[in-house]
Amino acid sequence: MNAAVPATVLELQVEGLMQRVARYRDERCAQLRQQATAQAHEILRSGRAEARASVHEAVVRERTRLEVGARQAEARAELEARQRAQQEIHDLLGHLWTELPGLLAARWQNEAQRRSWIEAALAETGALLSGRHWKIERGSGWPESETRAVQTLALERGARSVEWAQDECLDTGLRVRAGSVVVDASISGLLARRSALESAFLAEYSRE
Numbered sequence: 014m015n016a017a018v019p020a021t022v023l024e025l026q027v028e029g030l031m032q033r034v035a036r037y038r039d040e041r042c043a044q045l046r047q048q049a050t051a052q053a054h055e056i057l058r059s060g061r062a063e064a065r066a067s068v069h070e071a072v073v074r075e076r077t078r079l080e081v082g083a084r085q086a087e088a089r090a091e092l093e094a095r096q097r098a099q100q101e102i103h104d105l106l107g108h109l110w111t112e113l114p115g116l117l118a119a120r121w122q123n124e125a126q127r128r129s130w131i132e133a134a135l136a137e138t139g140a141l142l143s144g145r146h147w148k149i150e151r152g153s154g155w156p157e158s159e160t161r162a163v164q165t166l167a168l169e170r171g172a173r174s175v176e177w178a179q180d181e182c183l184d185t186g187l188r189v190r191a192g193s194v195v196v197d198a199s200i201s202g203l204l205a206r207r208s209a210l211e212s213a214f215l216a217e218y219s220r221e
Contacts, residue, residue: 105218106211113210117200121185131163134187134198135170142191143171150190152183 120126138147147167151160164175167189180188186199197203203210 139170145191147172150188
């Protein structure tokens with residue numbers, strides 16, 4: 014017949030089990046707290062990293078937006094400046110072609126400027142037609158002294174011989190013919206060189 018377990022021993026065993034349970038509970042709680050703390054730190058670290066990344070992305074997007082806007086504004090300003098410059102050139106050329114015939118006629122009436130005009134025309138002719146017979150066409154009203162001076166200059170510029178012809182419609186400038194080649198230094202001939210005149214004018218305008 015088994016002897017009854019003393020109550021004190023049972024109590025000791027129960028107390029021991031309770032202590033073990035309490036230690037396990039405390040250890041488990043500490044472990045869980047440690048894991049929870051680590052998870053919280055990781056969440057905070059990840060949140061801060063994501064926040065920094067989001068702020069960085071927002072800054073990059075805003076900077077890119079501002080840079081694109083600045084480039085677009087600069088491109089618009091350049092386009093508008095080019096358009097204004099083109100309009101200015103268009104207006105200048107329009108004014109040029111309006112005023113040029115009168116300006117050329119006035120230059121022809123000035124003796125010194127007419128002399129320069131004739132010299133330039135004969136120099137151009139000499140470069141093209143040296144050693145050939147030149148037929149110089151002129152308007153009416155040329156004084157004999159000027160005719161002789163121009164003939165001497167033509168021979169100096171390369172004419173083998175000079176023939177004169179009068180054209181009543183040619184009141185300003187002169188033409189020089191050698192066979193089928195014509196150097197037209199009349200107002201109509203000069204104005205026909207539109208591209209060359211505009212290029213020369215714009216080159217001079219740009220320098221100034």
